[in-house]
Amino acid sequence: MTEPVDPDVELADARQRQELRRSHYRVLAVIAAGGALGTGARYAAALVWPTPAGAFPWTTLGVNTLGCLVIGVFLVTLTEAWAAPAWLRPFFATGVLGGFTTFSTYCVDIERLVSTGRAGAALSYLVATVVAALAAVTAGAWITRLILAAATRRKARRTR
Numbered sequence: 001m002t003e004p005v006d007p008d009v010e011l012a013d014a015r016q017r018q019e020l021r022r023s024h025y026r027v028l029a030v031i032a033a034g035g036a037l038g039t040g041a042r043y044a045a046a047l048v049w050p051t052p053a054g055a056f057p058w059t060t061l062g063v064n065t066l067g068c069l070v071i072g073v074f075l076v077t078l079t080e081a082w083a084a085p086a087w088l089r090p091f092f093a094t095g096v097l098g099g100f101t102t103f104s105t106y107c108v109d110i111e112r113l114v115s116t117g118r119a120g121a122a123l124s125y126l127v128a129t130v131v132a133a134l135a136a137v138t139a140g141a142w143i144t145r146l147i148l149a150a151a152t153r154r155k156a157r158r159t160r
Helices: 013-047 058-080 087-101 103-115 119-159
Strands: none
Touching: 013 058, 013 087, 013 103, 058 087, 058 119, 087 119
């Protein structure tokens, strides 16, 4: 690699390499903290709404859809309306929501449905999750942009 990862860091300078290493550890720490919160919330959802063996995994579908909706709202808000601290995006988007949404469980659920002879339900679940996740993130982003635009228009009317 001929260019440094961060153009402000001169990799030949030992002090700057050390600073870059420390910043990576801080980012990993906030992601891990957020991930612990997100996985705890996902586990709580599974306890509150357990999926019986061989049943359609509505809880996992709901958790993944909700997480995608929230990430659509959050990232539009973060990138278009709010100057947040640098640690917030990795903490919440990658950590909390990455831990909350559970696409590994999604794959296990598909395998369980297939192994119990419910291939049709597995295929439905496979498609429904992808469609619901994409629709949720798109709706979250779209609705947030509409709300932000309406707020901007109201603010402009008040200043006239």
